[in-house]
Amino acid sequence: MSPTVPFVSPPKLLGPFSALEDCDFSFVGEGASNVVFEVRVPPSKRGSISSKLFEGTGNLLRVPKAGTKAYSYEDLHAYWETVVKPLFEPQNLVQHQLILLGGEAVIRRLNSILEKEDATRRADFRGSRVAMAKYGMLIEDMRQRHPDDLTFEFKPKWLAQSPSAPPTATRCRNCAREALKRHANPDRQPKSSAILCPLDFRTCATSPISLANVLNHLTPRVHKPTANAHPPSVSLNGHSPASPRPTPSQSARLRHWLQTNTLLPRLRQAQLANDGLGPLGADASDPHFQLAMTLRDCTCFVRVPANPELPIEAKLADLDKKNWMAKMEYWRAMEQKLIEGGYYEGKEVPRMETGCVLERERGWMKGIGEQVKEVKDDDGV
Numbered sequence: 001m002s003p004t005v006p007f008v009s010p011p012k013l014l015g016p017f018s019a020l021e022d023c024d025f026s027f028v029g030e031g032a033s034n035v036v037f038e039v040r041v042p043p044s045k046r047g048s049i050s051s052k053l054f055e056g057t058g059n060l061l062r063v064p065k066a067g068t069k070a071y072s073y074e075d076l077h078a079y080w081e082t083v084v085k086p087l088f089e090p091q092n093l094v095q096h097q098l099i100l101l102g103g104e105a106v107i108r109r110l111n112s113i114l115e116k117e118d119a120t121r122r123a124d125f126r127g128s129r130v131a132m133a134k135y136g137m138l139i140e141d142m143r144q145r146h147p148d149d150l151t152f153e154f155k156p157k158w159l160a161q162s163p164s165a166p167p168t169a170t171r172c173r174n175c176a177r178e179a180l181k182r183h184a185n186p187d188r189q190p191k192s193s194a195i196l197c198p199l200d201f202r203t204c205a206t207s208p209i210s211l212a213n214v215l216n217h218l219t220p221r222v223h224k225p226t227a228n229a230h231p232p233s234v235s236l237n238g239h240s241p242a243s244p245r246p247t248p249s250q251s252a253r254l255r256h257w258l259q260t261n262t263l264l265p266r267l268r269q270a271q272l273a274n275d276g277l278g279p280l281g282a283d284a285s286d287p288h289f290q291l292a293m294t295l296r297d298c299t300c301f302v303r304v305p306a307n308p309e310l311p312i313e314a315k316l317a318d319l320d321k322k323n324w325m326a327k328m329e330y331w332r333a334m335e336q337k338l339i340e341g342g343y344y345e346g347k348e349v350p351r352m353e354t355g356c357v358l359e360r361e362r363g364w365m366k367g368i369g370e371q372v373k374e375v376k377d378d379d380g381v
């Protein structure tokens with residue numbers, strides 16, 4: 001399949017211009033380029049067009065931030081429909097629809113909510129505002145449906161090594177990137193917290209250490225760290241702030257999902273299939289490479305229902321087309337920095353603790369090598 005974007009007919013629009021004007025909003029979350037709000041129809045507007053559109057739909061409103069280099073929502077939607085959607089099963093994607101925001105009044109209200117949230121927002125997001133955009137997206141709400149549902153989100157990031165990483169690397173691209181982040185800003189997180197290596201997702205079925213690492217990270221309050229497992233971190237943005245303590249049945253279902261899901265292997269396969277060269281070798285205008293970068297920066301939402309009869313839901317979101325013209329230089333410079341700074345090989349000074357799967361495997365190989373050497377020495381070989 002070619003990831004070039006063919007012509008797509010104009011998006012199906014939801015709602016007349018005034019649909020959002022009747023609604024109340026509250027802040028749900030944000031990233032570098034977008035903000036997500038809950039939409040509620042006040043009781044006085046029951047029976048209105050808005051209530052027909054939003055009540056009981058389980059949708060949230062996603063809107064673009066001002067001042068970013070991201071593509072417009074029309075472009076993101078066309079890319080998602082034609083390039084991203086065919087790669088995954090529909091039940092593994094957070095579905096969305098474009099909606100007309102309907103003018104400045106709604107955006108001003110969203111911005112006044114953001115302003116009130118400023119004190120508690122991530123420092124580098126504080127002060128950012130919603131763009132005066134034409135469209136928002138109605139997105140499937142992946143939060144709890146029942147107060148006892150277990151929910152969390154994480155960024156799977158680079159599920160395979162970067163093709164332009166050095167062959168001597170003892171860290172994957174994500175762990176190298178995390179080491180650089182901590183090196184640049186050691187106070188960013190408590191020093192003791194380690195990073196979940198994305199390669200651990202791949203080995204959950206075969207390695208109890210990988211499974212424990214992932215569980216500790218995703219549901220930190222339940223799975224006590226074992227000697228070899230690493231404590232939770234926010235490196236993959238995994239968290240379950242509103243979730244209750246999982247029941248034994250939820251823990252068992254989550255374990256089973258981690259060991260058997262086909263979504264993360266499929267995501268990894270698509271990352272690999274679209275980039276065999278890495279940021280240093282890829283042609284900046286290659287749509288496959290651009291797609292690989294989109295697939296390396298998405299979010300996975302997981303909901304483990306309280307009701308054991310209901311299946312686990314796992315869906316990818318934030319599969320936005322990357323503005324390669326604005327980002328290629330950053331991607332190349334980042335790869336160069338990770339290589340030259342020794343971050344792929346754990347040679348930075350002072351050395352940051354990351355707990356990468358590659359490092360663990362090298363450690364075992366070294367250990368086995370030393371045992372073999374000892375046996376050979378004992379035998380006088």
Ligand SMILES: O=P(O)(O)O[C@@H]1[C@@H](OP(=O)(O)O)[C@H](OP(=O)(O)O)[C@H](O)[C@H](OP(=O)(O)O)[C@H]1OP(=O)(O)O
Pocket residue numbers: 031032033155177293296297322327331334
């Ligand atoms: O460069 P990375 O790997 O740190 O990823 C960036 C993300 O940082 P992370 O490491 O996930 O905390 C970063 O996430 P945050 O803003 O740090 O939450 C963005 O997703 C960024 O993409 P864009 O500039 O918004 O298109 C991401 O940039 P790219 O995926 O385009 O590289």
Ligand SMILES: Nc1ncnc2c1ncn2[C@@H]1O[C@H](COP(=O)(O)OP(=O)(O)OP(=O)(O)O)[C@@H](O)[C@H]1O
Pocket residue numbers: 028029030031032033034035036060062094139140141142143153299301317318
């Ligand atoms: N479908 C959803 N259900 C529940 N919460 C969501 C959903 N989509 C987004 N959120 C919340 O909003 C936050 C920001 O959303 P989003 O990932 O769209 O922002 P972004 O700017 O694209 O992020 P990034 O900087 O990673 O590219 C998420 O981390 C999550 O907390």
